[in-house]
Amino acid sequence: MPLRDLAGTTALVSGAGRGFGRAIAAALVKAGATVVGVARDRGRLDDVRARLGESFVPVVADAADPVAAGLLIDTHRPDTLVLNAGAIPLPRPIHHHTWETFSRNWEVDVRHVFHWVRESLLLPLAPGSVVIAMSSGAAVHGSPISGGYAGAKAAIRQLTAYAADESRRAALGIRFVSLLPPLTPGTDLSAAAMAGYAARQGVDVATFQRRIAPAPTLEQVGDAVVGLASDPGSDHDQDAYLITPAGLAPVT
Numbered sequence: 001m002p003l004r005d006l007a008g009t010t011a012l013v014s015g016a017g018r019g020f021g022r023a024i025a026a027a028l029v030k031a032g033a034t035v036v037g038v039a040r041d042r043g044r045l046d047d048v049r050a051r052l053g054e055s056f057v058p059v060v061a062d063a064a065d066p067v068a069a070g071l072l073i074d075t076h077r078p079d080t081l082v083l084n085a086g087a088i089p090l091p092r093p094i095h096h097h098t099w100e101t102f103s104r105n106w107e108v109d110v111r112h113v114f115h116w117v118r119e120s121l122l123l124p125l126a127p128g129s130v131v132i133a134m135s136s137g138a139a140v141h142g143s144p145i146s147g148g149y150a151g152a153k154a155a156i157r158q159l160t161a162y163a164a165d166e167s168r169r170a171a172l173g174i175r176f177v178s179l180l181p182p183l184t185p186g187t188d189l190s191a192a193a194m195a196g197y198a199a200r201q202g203v204d205v206a207t208f209q210r211r212i213a214p215a216p217t218l219e220q221v222g223d224a225v226v227g228l229a230s231d232p233g234s235d236h237d238q239d240a241y242l243i244t245p246a247g248l249a250p251v252t
Contacts, residue, residue, distance in 0.1 A: 007032030012078040014063035015085030017044030019187035027222030069115040080229040089146040091196030105152035127173030128232040137182040175233040
């Protein structure tokens, strides 16, 4: 299928107030889309609005709320849906977690992706729409001081692949894909994780950061999302990609 011009289209980004979500919203606005940004923090959303202008429409809501998912899908009918909201895990080894802290990312990250993906299929979104769920490199490599985070992100990857299969089976023409970024400087989650892993290894954060593979910038993550949003894809496209400084790499 031909690439899609994002100018004049509507994108909806959850978790748009900070980190990846903020960078993704900026990239989509730059590409010409009107971006509906969803987050719980009004102050953060107002900051993004001040930076991006009228093309950014702030909506204060809990992305994990199924009612919010249904109402916002029905109201805005986005051409591009980016599911980025998530909780910052408690950086402790497994035996220092309770079930409540261990399962936090299942209750927020996975729950929110489930509700929005379900609504996208039920409506359904228009043919050619693209739904992008932010998973994590931890879904492949693990994250031993993040409780259930890695498992939750793996579940998001699988859930998105299941939705892609349902779209193909029903000939809906909606592309579902998950992105797996590594620890990326500039996000609150990465700052907490890097501090935790540095302490675990007995080094400072700068030393730990030099030991791990180079990460993409927030701007590169935003550009990767725009590239996928511009490509409605085909039945033979990959359902999951790692994000690297060199671009997207299919998850095998």
